Amino acid sequence: EIVLTQSPATLSxxxxxxxxxxxxxxxxxxxxxxxxxxxxxxAPRLLxxxxxxxxxxxxxxxxxxxxxxxxxxxxxxxxxxxxxxxYCLQRANWPPYTFGQGTKLEIK
Amino acid sequence: xxxxxxxxxGLVQPGGSLRLSCAASGVIFDTYAMSWVRxxxxxxxxxxxxISRSGDNTYYADSVKGRFTISRDNSRSTLFLQLNSxxxxxxxxxxxxxxxxxxxxGADFDYWGQGTLVTVSS
Numbered sequence: 019e020i021v022l023t024q025s026p027a028t029l030s031x032x033x034x035x036x037x038x039x040x041x042x043x044x045x046x047x048x049x050x051x052x053x054x055x056x057x058x059x060x061a062p063r064l065l066x067x068x069x070x071x072x073x074x075x076x077x078x079x080x081x082x083x084x085x086x087x088x089x090x091x092x093x094x095x096x097x098x099x100x101x102x103x104x105y106c107l108q109r110a111n112w113p114p115y116t117f118g119q120g121t122k123l124e125i126k
Numbered sequence: 127x128x129x130x131x132x133x134x135x136g137l138v139q140p141g142g143s144l145r146l147s148c149a150a151s152g153v154i155f156d157t158y159a160m161s162w163v164r165x166x167x168x169x170x171x172x173x174x175x176x177i178s179r180s181g182d183n184t185y186y187a188d189s190v191k192g193r194f195t196i197s198r199d200n201s202r203s204t205l206f207l208q209l210n211s212x213x214x215x216x217x218x219x220x221x222x223x224x225x226x227x228x229x230x231x232g233a234d235f236d237y238w239g240q241g242t243l244v245t246v247s248s
Contacts, residue, residue, distance in 0.1 A: 052234045054171075061221055061238035062171065068227075073236060105171055106237035109232055113185045115161075 020044050020111050024087035024118035030126040035077075037093040039121045041106035046086045053082055054092045056120075057102045065104075066091065093123075101125050128152045130222050137240030139244065142212050142246070146191045148205040148222030148239055150189075155203035156180070159225040161235060162196060162207050164218035164244075174220070178231050185231065212246045219243050 021044040031037055041051065054062040064073040066082035069089060079094040086121040094098055107116040134211040148160070162174040175196040176185045184196050195208040205222050219241040226236035 042196060056171075061240055062235075063238075064226065064234060064236045067234045067236070073226075075133075107234065109173075112232060113173075113176070116189050117171040117173070120170050 019114060020047060020108050020115055022118035023104050024106060024121045026121060027119075030124050031096055033096050033098055035087045035096050037091075037100070037123055038055055039091040039104055039123070041053055041084075041089040041091070041118050043087045043108060045111070047108040047110035049085050050108060051084070051089050052107045052109070052123075053080075054101075054105045054107065056105065057123050062105065070077075080102050085109060096123075097123075109116050128224065130224065130237060132220065132222055132239045132242040135244045137245045137247065139248050140212060140214060140246055141246055142206035143225065144209045144212065144218055144244060145206065146207040146209065146222075146242055148245070149225070150203045151207070153203075153237075155198075156200040157234065158229040159231040160196075160198060161203045161223045161225070162205075163221045163223055163238075165221070165241075166215075166218045169218075173219075176231055177205070179229065180229075183231060205226075209244065212244075215247050216235065217246045219245060 021040045025040045053066040056062045072080045103120045129151045132147045151212045161176040174193045193211045221241045222239045223235035224237040226234040
């Protein structure tokens with residue numbers, strides 16, 4: 019089973035700042051990595067699929083990069099609505115699909 | 127607009143059973159694999175099960191294998207999850223999710239329902 023490790027666990031930033039979230043896989047997942055955003059009381063929302071492709075309706079300030087074992091989600095300039103928990107998901111070697119443990123992005 | 131609406135959650139005693147449903151609209155249901163993902167209170171996301179477009183192929187997490195059964199009724203655009211031999215650690219919000227690009231098993235999950243809460247407690 020592939021283990022995904024996200025860092026940091028919590029990221030405290032001001033609106034307008036740049037956010038960089040990391041997801042590291044225990045073995046290569048090629049480019050089969052997705053990013054999700056989850057706000058309290060809501061279902062997860064797909065942001066990025068296949069490492070770098072924005073999902074439908076996702077603002078351009080969200081971007082993804084990486085391949086193999088190291089991936090990054092970047093939010094270029096934080097908006098108030100971006101403060102949430104972010105999860106990565108791998109589908110390269112399934113079953114099982116595995117998620118990272120999440121990064122909480124909070125307002126400083 | 128794709129809508130997924132789960133139902134069937136509730137409070138059940140350890141060892142009990144529940145059947146969850148997920149009604150889909152705004153999508154050609156039989157062209158997409160479907161999955162269940164759960165989230166224990168205050169915890170992260172855990173994949174539970176996936177079913178192919180036709181329903182012929184099913185996949186389960188080890189934690190639920192032999193206890194949970196995924197199925198679908200394409201004529202009613204509905205996904206099901208039968209939960210048997212429930213344990214306290216099965217307590218979670220259960221989300222249904224639709225396969226993303228390509229629509230097959232192994233795809234990402236692009237649309238999610240709002241979830242249904244299953245509480246296992248005596």
